[in-house]
Structure formats: structure tokens, C-alpha cells
Amino acid sequence: MAQTKIVLVDLDEEYLSALEKCFIKEFKHTAELSVITDEAYLKKHFSSPQTIDILLINEALYTQEFAKHNIAHLFILTENRPDPHGADPLLGSMVYKYTSVNELLGYVINRSGISGVTDIHTGVTKLVSVFSPMGGTGQTTVAAGLCAVLSRNFRRVLYVGLDGLQSFGFLLSGNQQLVGIDKTLVAKSPYAYDKVKPLIVSELFDILPPLVPSLASLGLSNEHMRHLIYKIKESGDYDFIVIDCPKDFTADTVQVMADSDQNVFVTLQDALSIGKLKSLFASIDYSDDSRFVLVCNRFNKKEENALAGLSAELGLMPEYIDEDPSMDPRQSEKLALVQGLQKLGQAFL
Secondary structure, X not given: XXXXXXXXXXOOHXXXXXXXXXXXXXXXXXXXXXXXXXXXXXXXXXXXXXXXXXXXXXXXXXXXXHXXXXXXXXXXXXXXXXXXXXXXXXXXXXXXXXXXXXXXXXHHHHHHOOOOOOOOOOOOOEEEEEEOOOOOOOHXXXXXXXXXXXXXXOOOEEEEEOOOXXXXXXXXXXXXXXXXXXXXXXXXXXXXXXXXXXXXXXXXOEEOOOEOOOOHHHOOOHHHHHHHHHHHHXXXXXXXXXXXXXXXXOHHHXXXXXXXXXXXXXXXXXHHHHHHXXXXXXXXXXXXXXXXXXXXXXXXXXXXXXXXXXXXXXOOOOEEEEOOOOOOOOOHHHHOOOHHHHHHHHOOO
């Protein structure tokens, strides 16, 4: 089972020693606990992307740079009693540093929902593919939204885009690209993940940056990308790898679906979209219906819903995401609050 990652940061070694003992007693062997009391080491440690379940850090050491990392629960230790009505929610939970260590631990457990007996990471990575039989359905938005919801439910999530021409860079806050690893991928190196891991970007969820130029121009195919995904899965570093499938329904796409634990099919409600969806289901084996999830995106209750008849025929109950012009895949925090996406995410928890 993958361990819960906890990091305690303060320059007061005596204070952290007492806090560390309290956390060790609670979490025993279920957590990977790191204690940082040196400011130079703190900067070095966070110079590369970090995925952390619980971070407690002195307010004098906290900067907005930490927002670049995937931190599920942030607690800022303050030496001034915080105003419970004035705390900025964007800074996480302000915690009075000189609260008793047992009371502070209880507060962290209550706010995070994570304790020594909480099994949030199974150590088994699930592959979830997201595919649409036609363009313009918001496939990438649904994939990114699913990642955001799962991440907000304390899961470690990696987004991987498999289009030959990778144009999902807009999901990143910067202009990061996956460079210098094409030879490693072409060779299907057993160390492919070790080479790629430092390049993974931590936003609300982790993202494998796009390869530029196209896969084909680098001598790569989806076969090489699948090898990388398998190596990441073997590591157990993630609870979910969400695969944004290529737009074409090819043998490569079919293989991704076959390898995935669950497949999400995104459609619209109009007759043309449902006709394409029907052709897709005529081409695959969906006898194990537990592996397939139908999502009707941009749903409008006032318009005819052509999906209703097909879903009854297939025996699959679809999830509906209401039409919302403000849905933007670049705004993960807002996507995580979309009701339809939240309901979709619950199907995987």
C-alpha cells in the first residue's frame, strides 16, 4: 500500500521533534513523514515537483511558490492566534502553532480526513481512458475535470494525453514540454519513468507535459507511450492515471481501452453524436459493463436527448454534465466544483 506523504516544516527543531513524535505515534507505518528544519534544504527539496498529502509549514517560510506543487492539505503554522472568520481560504488552514501537539494532530485529521487508519492509497494504480467518437464534445475538459475531482478527494492523479499532435499544453500554468526523452521512449527503456518523473508537472493534479513536435516526427507511436504508462503504473506512485485518448478510433486506441480498468465515453445528446456512439459500441466488447461509463457533456434539458434510447439499449446509465459556458479546462479548481463532474468522480472512488 502506498504511504500517506506528510511534511512538517519549521526552523524550531525542538518544536518539530515533539510534533514529529506525535505524528509517528498516530500514523506508525502508514505514512512517509519528512521533517525539514533547514531553510536551504527546504528550497532544494521543493525545487522539483512534489506530491504531498499533508503539509504543515511555518507561515514565515510559506510563499506562493508552494502553490505549484500538488498539496492535498495545507496547514500554515502561525504564532498569532488566527481569526477563524478572517483566514484566506486560498492559503489553506491557519493553525495556531502553540496549540498542544495532540490537539493540533486532531485538527489536521479532522480537516484532512486522513488518519493512521485511513486507507486512501491502495498501492494499485487504476488506468482510466477517456474517449469520444467525435470531436467537439469536450473530451479533454471531462478528462481534466475528472482528474481535478479525484485529486480533491485526496487521490494522487496523473493526466496523460495521447494525441499524436499534443496540444493540451493549455492545461499547464507554464510552457513546460517533455524534451530530451524521445530516445528513452523509442528504446522502451525499463527506466523510462525514472527519466520522465522529474519532468512531470504538479498542478492541482500531476500532468505529463506534451511532447513537441509530434510523436511521429520524434519516431514515437502510442505503443511507446503505452510502455511509459505501464512503467508509471508499476511504480504505484498514483492512484489513477487518466488517459486522454487520441481522437481517432484505431488499433492503438482499442489497446488503450483494453488495458484500462475503466473507460469513459464522452458524447453530446444530439442524434449525430449518438449515431457515432452507437457505431463505437458496435465495434467493441462491452459485456463487462462495470468497465464503461457514459458521459453526456453540455447537456441541455430543453433539447431532445437522443442518448436516452441508446443508453437503455446498452444497459448503461449515463452521467450528465449540464451545459456551462464557463467550464474551462485551464481552471482546475473550478472544474472540481462542477456538480456533474463531481458525480462522475464519485463513480471511481
